[in-house]
Amino acid sequence: MAREASSVSDYRELARRRVPHFLFEYVDGGSYDQVTLGRNESDLREIALRQRVMRDVSRLDLSTILLGQKSRLPVALAPIGLAGMLARRGEVQAARAARDFGVPFTLSTVSACSLAEVTGAVPGPIWFQLYMIRDRGFMRDLIARAQAAKCSALLFTVDMPVPGARYRDYRSGLAGAGGTAGTLRRMGQAMLRPEWAWDVGLMGRPHKLGNVAPVLGKRSGLNDFFGWMGSNFDPSVTWRDLEWVRAEWKGQLVLKGVLDADDARAAVDTGADGIVVSNHGGRQLDGVLSSARALPAIVQAVGGQTTILADGGVRSGLDVVRMLAIGANGVLLGRAWAYALAGRGQAGVAHVLQLIEAEMRVAMALTGATRIADIKPDILSR
Numbered sequence: 001m002a003r004e005a006s007s008v009s010d011y012r013e014l015a016r017r018r019v020p021h022f023l024f025e026y027v028d029g030g031s032y033d034q035v036t037l038g039r040n041e042s043d044l045r046e047i048a049l050r051q052r053v054m055r056d057v058s059r060l061d062l063s064t065i066l067l068g069q070k071s072r073l074p075v076a077l078a079p080i081g082l083a084g085m086l087a088r089r090g091e092v093q094a095a096r097a098a099r100d101f102g103v104p105f106t107l108s109t110v111s112a113c114s115l116a117e118v119t120g121a122v123p124g125p126i127w128f129q130l131y132m133i134r135d136r137g138f139m140r141d142l143i144a145r146a147q148a149a150k151c152s153a154l155l156f157t158v159d160m161p162v163p164g165a166r167y168r169d170y171r172s173g174l175a176g177a178g179g180t181a182g183t184l185r186r187m188g189q190a191m192l193r194p195e196w197a198w199d200v201g202l203m204g205r206p207h208k209l210g211n212v213a214p215v216l217g218k219r220s221g222l223n224d225f226f227g228w229m230g231s232n233f234d235p236s237v238t239w240r241d242l243e244w245v246r247a248e249w250k251g252q253l254v255l256k257g258v259l260d261a262d263d264a265r266a267a268v269d270t271g272a273d274g275i276v277v278s279n280h281g282g283r284q285l286d287g288v289l290s291s292a293r294a295l296p297a298i299v300q301a302v303g304g305q306t307t308i309l310a311d312g313g314v315r316s317g318l319d320v321v322r323m324l325a326i327g328a329n330g331v332l333l334g335r336a337w338a339y340a341l342a343g344r345g346q347a348g349v350a351h352v353l354q355l356i357e358a359e360m361r362v363a364m365a366l367t368g369a370t371r372i373a374d375i376k377p378d379i380l381s382r
Contacts, residue, residue: 004343004344005340005343005344005348005351006355007315007316007355008315008316008335008336008339008340008352008355009315011336011339011340011342011343011344011348011352012028012335012339014339014342014343014344014348015027015028015086015338015339015340015342015343016028018193018195018196018342018343019085019086019193019196019200019342020186020189020190020192020193020196021172021189021192022169022172022173022174022185022186022189023082023085023086023174023342024342025168025169025171025172025174026082026166026168026169026172026174027080027086027335027338027339027342028168028335029166029167029168029169029283030166030168030281030282030283030286031164031165031166031167031282031283031284031285031286032164032165032167032286032287033286034282034286035282035286035287036279036282036285036286036287036288036289036290037281037282037283037286038282039282039289039290039293039313040279040281040282040290040291040292040312040313041313041315042290042313043290043292043293043313044290044291044292044312044313044314044319044322044323045319047292047322047325047326047380048380048381049318049321049322049325049363049366049367049379049380049381050367050378050379050380050381050382051366051367052366052367052368052379055368055370056370057364057365057366057368057370059370060361060364060365060370060371061370061371061372062074062357062360062361062364062372063372064329064330064372066104066307066309066329066330067104067127067152067153067252067254067273067274067307068152068153068252069104069125069152069153070102071102071103071104071330072101072102072103072357073102073103073320073353073356073357073360074320074324074328074329074330074331074372075103075320075330075331075332075333075353075356076098076103076104076105076106076127076309076330076331076332076333077094077098077103077104077105077106077332077333077337077349078106078311078332078333078334078337079106079107079108079109079111079127079129079155079157080108080111080334080337080338081108081109081110081111082110082111082112082209083108083111083112083338083341084111084112084113084204084210085112085200085204085207086200086338086341086342087199087200087204087341087342087345087346088199088200088203088204088345089112089113089117089204090112090113090200090341090345091107091108091111091112091113091117091118092113092117092118092121092122093341093345093346093349094337094341094346094349095107095118095121095122095126096121096122096346097337097346097347097349097350097353098349098353099122099123099124100350101350101353101354103353104125104126104127104152104153105122105126105127106126106127106128106129106155106332107126107127107128107129107151108129109128109129109130109131109142109211109212110209110211110212111209111210111211112207112208112209112210113210114210114211114213115128115142115145115146115149115151115210115211116145116149116210117210119149119150119151125150125151125152126149126151126152127151127152127153127154127155128146128149128151128153128154128155129154129155129156129157129256130142130143130146130154130155130156130157130245131156131157131160131233132156132157132158132161132233132234132237132241132245133232133233133234134232134233134234135215135232136244138214138215139245139248140248141214142211143245143248143249146249147249147250147251151251152251152252153251153252153253153254153273153274154245154249154251154252154253154254155254155255155256155276156242156245156253156254156255156256157256157257157280158237158242158255158256158257158258159256159257159258159259159278159279159280159284159285160233160257160280160284161233161234161235161236161237162233162235163233163284164280164283164284164285164286166283172189173185173186173189174186239266239270242255242267242270242272243270243271246270246271246272252273252274253271253272253273253274254272254273254274254275254276254307254309255267255272255274255275255276256275256276256278257276257278257279257280257284258275258276258277258278258298259277259278259279259288259289259291259294259298260294260298261297261298261300261301261302262301264298264301264302264306265301265302267302267306268302268305268306272306273306273307274306274307274308274309275298275302275306275307275308275309276309276310276311276332277291277294277295277298277308277309277310277311277312277328278291278310278311278312278332279291279294279312281311281312281334281335282312290312290313291310291311291312291313291323292310292312292313292322292323292326295308295310295323295326295327295328296326296327298327299326299327299328303327307329307330308327308328308329309328309329309330309331309332310323310328310330310331310332311331311332311333311334312334314331314332314333314334314336315335315336316355316356316359317355317356317357317358317359317360317361317362317363318359318360318363319331320356320359320360321360321363321364321367321369321375321379322380324372324375325375325376325377325379325380326377326380327377333352333356336352336356337349337352337353339352340352367379
């Protein structure tokens with residue numbers, strides 16, 4: 001495994017060669033011309049670290065507390081839709097890797113494996129992600145299921161009142177190609193990946209979106225899912241709706257998808273326990289700020305009042321340190337673990353977490369930071 005992949009970029013290439021084209025394009029792509037997708041990575045890389053010498057860095061402590069949960073690293077696995085199609089029962093594999101390593105795992109509403117399947121297979125608290133859906137009864141039921149499963153945090157996605165236009169999904173045949181023609185096109189791509197076709201396509205059944213299967217009923221294919229998603233996200237959502245979610249959910253509530261300081265203040269005023277500074281991985285409104293560019297103003301507005309997590313463009317332990325240095329309390333890994341899951345399943349996710357930890361140790365030692373609390377703006381080169 002280590003010989004085939006020694007970085008997140010290696011796992012990206014491995015994923016491209018191992019899963020059907022439409023699935024790789026889904027994970028890898030952004031919206032429109034992918035300007036923000038590119039900015040997420042490039043803006044983060046431009047943050048220069050300040051190398052220091054002659055410091056005692058013989059003992060490093062990378063542990064922290066994220067949303068009341070002790071974590072081996074200031075890192076959690078972000079929610080990834082359809083991740084269960086990247087490897088056999090993929091969300092279960094990723095959750096096991098996160099649990100064994102000692103970091104939080106977040107299950108997406110649109111996961112292949114249901115909340116019950118994941119929590120039944122992986123004892124211990126996980127985080128759950130939820131969208132604002134028109135059907136409040138369905139939302140209430142999902143929230144109740146998450147509470148019953150003892151999920152410790154609810155990540156409520158607020159940047160998706162309507163889906164972004166992801167042209168790569170249309171070109172690949174994942175979206176837009178309905179009916180028999182679309183199904184045959186995806187089947188043809190799957191047959192070009194025989195290992196995936198056997199392990200996931202055949203042995204990884206059932207292929208249903210576990211959490212939304214009750215509302216999809218027998219029409220549970222990808223075409224049905226995209227049709228349901230497009231018509232059931234709620235564009236009328238306001239801060240008053242967040243008050244309803246806050247009343248229904250009794251645990252930690254985190255708003256995911258905040259890019260503006262005024263919205264961050266409103267989130268705090270409405271009772272959110274945390275926010276995720278995020279542009280949905282460049283998959284929603286193209287041309288907006290990268291997470292790294294948006295983060296400092298939000299930290300200035302609400303830092304110290306709430307937990308601030310960030311995602312977008314993080315591909316290494318150095319990137320994690322950069323995000324922490326500009327004000328994040330923790331970082332969500334998205335594509336990094338998705339590529340690894342697609343390439344090597346649970347072992348790949350575990351390996352990526354090991355890489356992130358090793359890279360963080362080097363970055364902390366060479367900037368003179370021995371604890372997570374030491375990762376502040378003064379470890380950056382001005």
